[in-house]
Amino acid sequence: MTRAIRAEFGKLRRPAPLVAVGAVLPVLTVVATVALFATAGNDPDSGPGAVFGPSLGQLATAGGLTRGFSATSAVLGLLVLIVFAVLTANEWNQGTIRLLLTREPNRIRVFAGKAAALLAATAVALVLALVVSVLTAYVMAAARDVPTGAWLTGAGLRHAGADYLRALASAGGYGLLGLSLGILIRSTTVVVPVAFAWFFPLEHIIQNAWAGAGRWFPGLLLDAIATDGTSGTSFGRALALGLAVVAVFAAVAAVDLRRRDITG
Amino acid sequence: MPTQASPPQAAPASTEPAATPVPGPAAIETTGLTKVYGGRTVVDHLDLRLPAGVVAGFVGPNGAGKSTTLRMLLGLVRPSSGAGTVLGVPLERPGDYLPRVGALIEAPAFYPALSGRANLRVLATLSGVEEGQVLNVLETVGLTARADDRYRAYSLGMKQRLGIAAALLTDPDLLILDEPTNGLDPQGIIEMRELIRAIADDGPTVLVSSHLLSEVQQVCDWLLMVEAGRQVYQGRTADLLAGGSRLRLRGEHAADLPALADLLRRRGLEPERDGAALLLPDGTIGDGEVAAISREAAGAGITLVELARTAASLEERYGALVAGGVR
Numbered sequence: 001m002t003r004a005i006r007a008e009f010g011k012l013r014r015p016a017p018l019v020a021v022g023a024v025l026p027v028l029t030v031v032a033t034v035a036l037f038a039t040a041g042n043d044p045d046s047g048p049g050a051v052f053g054p055s056l057g058q059l060a061t062a063g064g065l066t067r068g069f070s071a072t073s074a075v076l077g078l079l080v081l082i083v084f085a086v087l088t089a090n091e092w093n094q095g096t097i098r099l100l101l102t103r104e105p106n107r108i109r110v111f112a113g114k115a116a117a118l119l120a121a122t123a124v125a126l127v128l129a130l131v132v133s134v135l136t137a138y139v140m141a142a143a144r145d146v147p148t149g150a151w152l153t154g155a156g157l158r159h160a161g162a163d164y165l166r167a168l169a170s171a172g173g174y175g176l177l178g179l180s181l182g183i184l185i186r187s188t189t190v191v192v193p194v195a196f197a198w199f200f201p202l203e204h205i206i207q208n209a210w211a212g213a214g215r216w217f218p219g220l221l222l223d224a225i226a227t228d229g230t231s232g233t234s235f236g237r238a239l240a241l242g243l244a245v246v247a248v249f250a251a252v253a254a255v256d257l258r259r260r261d262i263t264g
Numbered sequence: 265m266p267t268q269a270s271p272p273q274a275a276p277a278s279t280e281p282a283a284t285p286v287p288g289p290a291a292i293e294t295t296g297l298t299k300v301y302g303g304r305t306v307v308d309h310l311d312l313r314l315p316a317g318v319v320a321g322f323v324g325p326n327g328a329g330k331s332t333t334l335r336m337l338l339g340l341v342r343p344s345s346g347a348g349t350v351l352g353v354p355l356e357r358p359g360d361y362l363p364r365v366g367a368l369i370e371a372p373a374f375y376p377a378l379s380g381r382a383n384l385r386v387l388a389t390l391s392g393v394e395e396g397q398v399l400n401v402l403e404t405v406g407l408t409a410r411a412d413d414r415y416r417a418y419s420l421g422m423k424q425r426l427g428i429a430a431a432l433l434t435d436p437d438l439l440i441l442d443e444p445t446n447g448l449d450p451q452g453i454i455e456m457r458e459l460i461r462a463i464a465d466d467g468p469t470v471l472v473s474s475h476l477l478s479e480v481q482q483v484c485d486w487l488l489m490v491e492a493g494r495q496v497y498q499g500r501t502a503d504l505l506a507g508g509s510r511l512r513l514r515g516e517h518a519a520d521l522p523a524l525a526d527l528l529r530r531r532g533l534e535p536e537r538d539g540a541a542l543l544l545p546d547g548t549i550g551d552g553e554v555a556a557i558s559r560e561a562a563g564a565g566i567t568l569v570e571l572a573r574t575a576a577s578l579e580e581r582y583g584a585l586v587a588g589g590v591r
Contacts, residue, residue: 007390014377095373098340099430102367103390105339105358110390262340 004104004113005120011087012121020083021125028075029133033068037140059137060147062155066163069133073167073226076129077174077219078199080122084175085191087118088182097262107257115179122171130164162228169239170226173246174199177218180246180253218245291316291438291469292337294348294355299332299341299493306332308493309346314471314486316437319464321480321501322473322488323582329493330473331370334442338367351438363391366436366468368444372427376416380407380426383415384433393433401429405459421452428459439463442473457483481505481578489582496585501578508576508584511549513557514541516567524566528557541570 012018040056054067088111091097104110141148150156178195185191199219207213207220214220214232224230224238292314299307307329314320324330335341337350339358347354353361374383384398402408405425410418418426424444431439441460445453460483464470471488474480480487480501487504489496497504515524518540525542528535531553535542554571561568576584 003390003392007386010382010386010389011375011378013382014375016377094375095371096375098369099373099387100390101340102338102362102365102369103387103433105362259342261342262335 001109001113001116004110005117007100008114008117009121012117017083017087017121020079021121022128024079025076025125025129026132028072028079029069029129030136032072032075033133033136034140036068036071037137037144037146040144056144056146059141059144060150062150062153063159063163064146065134065137065148065151065156066130066160068137069130069167070163070227072129072133073170074223076126076167077170077222077226078196080171081174081178081181081195081199082192084118084178085182085185085195086178086188088114088179089186089188089191090182092186093188101262108254111179111183111254111257115176118175118179119172122175123168126164126168126171130160130167134160166226166228166235169243170222173222173225173242174219176246177222177249180249183253183257216241218242218249221245289316289352290314290349291318292348292350292471294337295346297333297336297346297348298344299329299336300344306493307336307343310490310493310495312348312488312495312498314469314488314498316469317467318486319460319470319484320472320486320488321484322471322490323475323477323480323578324490324496325475327492328475328490330475330490331442333490334367334369334440334471334473338362338365338369338440340369363434364437365440366431366434366438367440367442368424368427368431369440369442371446372423372430374415374423374426374430377414379412379414380418380422380429381411383426384430387430388433391434397433397435401432404432404463405429420447421449421455424448424452424456425459428463432463437468439468439470440473441470443475444472445474445476445479453479477578477582487578489585491586496582504581505575505578508581510574510576511544511554512538512541512570512572512574513544513561513568514570515561516569520566523564524561527560527564527566531557531560543574 012021036054037059040054040059054064058064059067091100100110101107137151138148140146181191181195185194203213203217203219206217211232214224214230215237221233221238221242224233225235225242229235229238290313292312294310294312297307297310297312298305310329310333312333322330322334332341336343336355337348339355339362343355349355350358350361351364374380375386378386381398381402384401385395387393388395388398399408402411405428407422407425407429410422415423415426424446428441428444431441444460445456448456457479460470460472472480472484485501486499487501488498513524513528513535515521521537521540521542525535525537528542528544533544533549535544537543558568558571
């Protein structure tokens with residue numbers, strides 16, 4: 001298992017995963033943080049800030065430091081899902097699956113190693129995104145005259161830590177869903193549009209027509225984990241059910257992986 | 265599964281010569297190995313035996329089931345029925361024999377954005393092989409100078425050589441190469457042939473799958489031949505070719521042909537016409553009889569300008585085997 005993880009880290013030197021995980025995540029959080037501060041109004045119920053997020057007053061609270069980071073969680077999750085799915089399906093597209101499985105015949109071990117390495121890389125990228133978001137928040141706070149005295153307090157750091165862990169749990173869930181879909185679909189040209197279509201527009205469109213969607217659909221549950229629950233789903237329920245759904249996907253993918261012939 | 269020696273053999277339906285039994289352990293042995301995809305039998309009850317230490321050609325046209333057979337041997341495809349061993353270990357336990365097997369299956373496949381060296385490092389890490397072995401195999405296949413170039417910048421020949429380097433990483437006892445000359449230019453084919461020979465000289469059993477019979481004939485001393493998923497022949501290359509060698513006779517003048525044919529028939533032989541020459545199956549004609557034919561022809565006023573034993577090509581022998589009713 002250790003060898004499989006180290007081998008996967010060796011593959012992550014490729015530019016595409018590096019750019020996707022290492023650069024895009026921080027850039028997204030910068031954009032989100034700038035937008036959050038730029039559009040925040042004095043009154044929480046007025047102006048574009050009311051649509052996008054908190055007021056300037058709310059940004060000055062202990063939780064304001066990482067509001068920009070948290071605001072990007074759904075997009076981050078989707079990005080992680082796509083990256084995991086592509087990197088997995090690519091093993092079949094490129095034919096490298098043959099190489100891997102003749103070197104390590106335990107298929108589950110190979111993909112468990114891949115999952116562990118990608119999750120570790122995601123955790124690091126999220127730390128980077130969090131740090132960049134925090135720095136951006138200070139710059140924007142100065143620009144918008146937002147008091148920052150509450151940010152670097154014990155409460156502020158607890159908020160930041162909790163935001164990070166929720167984002168990690170959500171992104172990790174998305175990542176494992178992506179990896180499972182990659183194994184099941186085995187084609188980047190199919191898995192990307194399928195995953196994107198379902199987890200981005202379709203789940204939200206269905207949610208608009210059926211409020212119960214937020215309590216059951218995997219993407220919406222994982223989003224609820226990142227946002228500390230929603231009005232329709234508590235954080236606890238989102239965490240339990242979201243991770244259960246991920247576990248089911250992973251189990252189905254594992255069975256398929258063990259049984260299906262490698263013909264490509 | 266037992267690994268005792270069994271004689272190389274032609275398929276029951278063919279009329280080919282019995283080859284010399286080869287003692288020693290088998291690198292690969294299968295019994296009734298079969299793969300069926302959706303009702304279509306791709307590999308049909310293969311009983312293969314590959315002696316350890318040979319350079320073997322796995323021969324058959326595209327679609328004959330070669331790649332599927334190799335994938336079953338490598339644990340990538342699950343057999344529908346049958347059994348087998350690789351290096352004495354049952355096929356059901358690929359984890360126990362794959363560390364001693366190197367393989368290049370179909371087109372080489374690596375991570376395009378990584379260098380050749382980085383690609384090998386990934387596989388070496390996965391295999392638990394020392395970094396130094398990466399350098400060794402790069403040197404063996406002649407890629408040291410281009411090791412740090414990205415894989416996507418490699419020519420097809422370099423990609424094939426990197427594939428062989430990957431197969432050699434674990435210093436295998438059995439090397440399986442599936443169509444290693446596919447897509448190569450003539451120079452690349454020659455280099456690949458020399459590389460395979462050099463690797464084989466170091467000791468591993470080598471199984472080379474190919475549909476290029478002339479290539480196999482030059483490299484391999486053992487043959488496994490399949491057609492439409494079924495076994496056609498297995499045994500020494502020399503045994504198969506010897507069975508098809510012929511005596512070729514040609515007189516000075518084309519008009520000599522009927523008289524020369526009559527002369528041979530009077531000796532109880534059945535010549536075949538091949539342009540201006542006649543061909544006789546070579547298997548039962550000794551040197552003494554050849555000399556007698558020469559003298560008799562001279563006595564009849566026929567000057568032979570050609571009297572030579574000709575070895576059959578593998579292509580001809582394969583064609584004869586398939587036409588012999590294997591299907």
